Amino acid sequence: MKGLKKPRSSILEPGIHTFGPNAERRQLSVMFCDLVGSTPLSSRLDPEDLTAVILGYQSRVTATVRRFGGFVARYFGDGVLSYFGWPVADEADTEQAVRAALAVIDSVGERQVQGEHLQVRIGIATGLVVVGELLGADEARQQMAIGRTPNLAARLQDIAKPGCVVIDDATFQQVGRLFECQGLGPVALKGLPDNVTAWQVTRAMRSSRSEALHATTKLPPLIGRDEELHTLLRLWSQAKRRDGRVALLSGEPGVGKSRLAAGLMERLRGEPHAKLRFFCSPQHQDSPLSPVIAQMERAGYLNGSSPVDTDPRESKTPGPDDPANSEDAVLIARWIEPDARNSSAPSIGARNGMERLIGDLVTQLTDLAARRPVIILFEDAQWIDHTSLELLSVMVPCIRYLPVLLLVSCRPGFSPPWVASPHISTLPLSGLRKLEAVALARHTAAPVMLPPLVIRQIIARAEGVPLFIEELTRAAVEGGWDEGHPGENAHSPNAQGAVVPPALYASLAARLDRLPALREVIQLAAVIGREFTFEKLAAVSNVAEGALADALAGLCEAGLISPTGADAQVGYAFRHALIRDVAHSMLLRDQRRQLHGRVADVLQRRSDEGREETAPEILAHHYTLAEMIEPAVRHWLAAGLRAFRMAAHREADSHLCRGLKLLERLPEGVPRARLGLELKAAAGLVRDGSNGYGHAFQSTFAAWRGAGVQLPPSLAARHWDRDLER
Ligand SMILES: Nc1ncnc2c1ncn2[C@@H]1O[C@H](COP(=O)(O)OP(=O)(O)OP(=O)(O)O)[C@@H](O)[C@H]1O
Ligand SMILES: [Mg+2]
Incomplete structure (x- = not known):
């Protein structure tokens, strides 16, 4: 059994050697699970x-892997290999993989043998x-x-x-804040050249990134x-006057919804109030009511554990010993603890029970608001969940007459069921302004000082979204940077294009996976x-124009x-720029090489025919990725x-450096030598540009003349050549 088990260096069986057309580069969380002691078991048990x-x-x-949204790819005897993030990505893939692993341990552990x-x-x-799907000569197919x-994953197992x-460590970096983890340090793993940082997961701690953010004791400063x-503090003052x-x-x-809410909580420190989260x-x-149940658990209502969500400086919500709460605890326990379902708690119909619970x-x-103002x-x-939404719908109109501020955070697409009323307002939150974004990038990078060009590129790609700014900055700091692509060396699904930080990958890929049929377009x-035009897309695509128009309409929708x-x-x-980057990655x-080649050809042809001028750096970019x-x-x-x-010296220098870097990949010979001279001469021009045509440039040409080299055509036509040839 052992010999069959693990995906060792060659997992390809004879005759299986190509990927099918659906193959993709993806970031996945891969789980490898192995049954302990299967060999002794095999000698003790009858084969049947x-x-x-x-x-x-x-x-x-x-069953457990599927329940958590994973895909079971393969059984290796008593080993099971599963993927999270394919065929459909979800922003919680990595987290779900870890939750699934903890659940597998429990589920398998229930089974006893001898x-x-x-x-x-x-x-x-x-x-x-x-x-993707691996195809073999023998028609065998496997994902x-x-x-x-x-x-x-197999080695960590x-x-x-x-x-x-x-x-x-990559898994830990993404979801470590949601679980209790114990560092195992850098460990040597068989077959891997370098030591690997590994963590042992002990238990689940938090249900979401938002919860983890609120549980952080010292948050970095709120920027902007x-x-x-100001608006939230005004609403809070009104609420305190019983104008909920x-x-x-x-x-x-x-x-930044959670960060703003946390910012409000920070401002209310020291004021008497009760806080429910x-x-x-x-x-x-x-x-049903999972956020409420979790809140009660945190506050120690249900299991008598010590409250984990309480700040000693703040007024606490009523404790479990408050007689007014004990019945709720029993009612709730009936849903969450299977044994309690048959307990001596008053028996009431499910529907009535739910309504009564919401009422309670x-x-x-x-009662709580009668004692002090409440922020929820x-x-x-x-x-x-449906029941919590009912609870909110009942609460919202009542709040109008209570000293309560209810802050509900949501992503676009959530439409609240309650009717409009003057005491309800909506605060749409957009990205940070440019200077604020720069401040956040600098703060995230500290003590490392990123070059201004790298900061500019991060800001351009993140488009004001603080999470993107933080992750792009971390990738740049950890992976180093070059001027073209900050974080280029970072762990990335796309080493040849723009880098998408691993922590952002799944949530962006999930947006794309909602429309699998339109993936090709x-x-x-x-x-x-x-940015692209219909015309250009049609020129490079094999899809008929009508179908293409429909696909674009679908993508807009x-x-x-x-x-x-x-x-x-x-x-x-x-x-969003990062959605494009993930689709590309x-x-x-x-495929990427061929498609960039096709785009470059189309753009070049349109340029040659005088139909549309394309900037040379755009063509250069496509030719580079087309190799x-x-x-x-x-x-x-x-x-x-x-x-x-155009006097854009910094850009000129960056373009020429990219040219010089690529030049090394050309075979030795006249074209390479000639292009090299031209690039170096041009780079000399640029570096001396601010002082007029300086001596570096002149000395280059003097050296050429001395060597009897003809002026390269790219320079011969420029107006400065005439000055210099004089
Ligand atoms: N104004 C800000 N100043 C400093 N950091 C911020 C700011 N806004 C957000 N951040 C940081 O950006 C990250 C994402 O913010 P946050 O978690 O609040 O977003 P969110 O809108 O709640 O996202 P989600 O919808 O996923 O819950 C966090 O690490 C947060 O600390
Ligand atoms: Mg949040």
């Missing part, structure tokens, strides 16, 4: 009994893979992810103790948001760039792209000279 044990174990793992509980060990790694990540989950904070208020804080993921989460959308909770709030934070209402558009300019037929832009290298080195270098040179003529 052993088969039953293994099949039972496999079906428990499979008086002993079964145990598993689990390894999880997150990173880039190529994933397979190939890359370092699956091997790493090797070092996990029985009943334990070990994760790699003065107006919004409800504010709906809406905005896209990562824009409820967190919805994607995993609990179907669990509202009464409890009224209801986070991430887009994931609210959106990837092609991504190859053209952030889904909010992935939007029309630009007056005529919707003419231009489109990706709604999913292409396999060969057509000579035209790429020529266009970087042209782009550098053009930028120089």
Whole structure:
């Protein structure tokens, strides 16, 4: 059994060697689960009994993995390999992988064989893979992810103790705040050249990123948001005068809703008030009142545990010993604790019970508000369960007459069911302003000082969304940077294009995966760039124009792209630069090379025919990614000279440096030597540009003349040549 098990260096069986057309580059969390002690078991059990044990174990793992949204790719005897993030990505993939692992340990552990509980060990790694259907000559088909990540997951599983989950650092960086983890330090793993930082997961701690943010004791400073904070403080003053208020804080993921709410809480420190915080989460959308139950658990109502969510400086919500609360606790316990369902608690019909419970909770709030003003934070209402929504709908009109401020945060798309009323307001939150964004990037990078050009690029790509600013900055700091692509060396699904930080990847990929049928069109558009026209897309695409127009309409409707300019037929832009980057990063290298080549050809042809001028740096970019080195270098040179003529010295220098870097990939010979001279001469021009035509430039030409070299054509036609030749 052992020999069969693990995805060792060669997981390809004879005859299986190509990926099918659906293969993609993806960031996945890969889970490898292994049954402990299967070899001794195989010598103790009759083969038929052993088969039953293994099949039972496999079906428990499979059911649990599927329940958490994972995909079981393969069984290796008593090993099970699962992917989270494919075929459809979800922003919580990595988190779900870890939750699934903890649940697998419990589920398998329930099974006893010869008086002993079964145990598993689990390894999880997150990173880039190529994933898709592997096709073989023998018609065998299997879904397979190939890359370092699956091997790493298998190796981490090797070092996990029985009943334990070990994760790699990439997984920890993304979801470590949601789990209690113990560092195992850098560990040596068989077959891997470098030591790997690993963590053992002990238990789940928080239900979402928003909850983790509120649980952080010392948050970095709140940047900007003065107006919004001012509005919230005004609503709070009104609420305190028994003129209760409800504010709906809406905005896209990562824009700063939770941070603003935390900022308000910070401002209220020292004021007498009660604070109730409820967190919805994607995993609990179907669990009645889950945010309320979790709040009660945190406050120690249900299990008598010490409150974890209390700040000793603040007024606490009533404790479990408050007689007014005990009945609610019993009612709630009936849903969450299966044994309590048959307890001696008063038996009431489910519907009546729910209504009564909601009524009780509202009464409890009224009692609490009679003692001190209350601020209620209801986070991430887009994931609210049906019963909690009913509770909110009952609470909202009551609040009008209570000293209560209810702050509901949500992402776009959540439409509250309560009717409009003067005490309800909506606060749409948009991205940070430019200077604020710069301040956040600098603060995140500290003590490292990023070069201004890198900061500018981060700001341009993040478009004001603080989460994107933070993650792009961290990627730049950790992975180093070059002027073209900050964070280029970072762990990335797209080493040849713009980098998408791993922490952002899943949530952006999830947006694309909502429309799998339109994947081809959106990837092609991504190859053209952030902005593209229908005409250009049609010129490079094999899709018929009618179908293309329908696809673009679908993508607009889904909010992935939007029309630009007056005529919707003419231009489109990706709604966010990072969505474009993720769509682009999913292409396999060969596909990407071919498509960029096709785009470069189309643009060049249109330029040659005088139909549309394309900036040389755009052509250079496409030729570079098409790996057509000579035209790429020529266009970087042209782009550098053009930028120089426009007195954009920094850009000119950057274009020429890219040309020089690429030049090394050209074979030795006359074209390379000639282009090299031209690039170096142009770079000399640019560096001396601010002082007129300085001596470096002149000395280059003097050296050429001395060597009898003819002036290169790219320079011969320029006006400065005449000056110099004089
Ligand atoms: N004004 C700000 N100043 C400093 N940091 C901020 C600011 N706004 C947001 N951040 C940081 O950006 C990150 C994302 O913010 P936050 O979690 O509040 O976003 P969100 O809108 O609540 O996202 P989600 O919809 O996913 O819950 C956090 O790390 C937060 O600390
Ligand atoms: Mg939040």
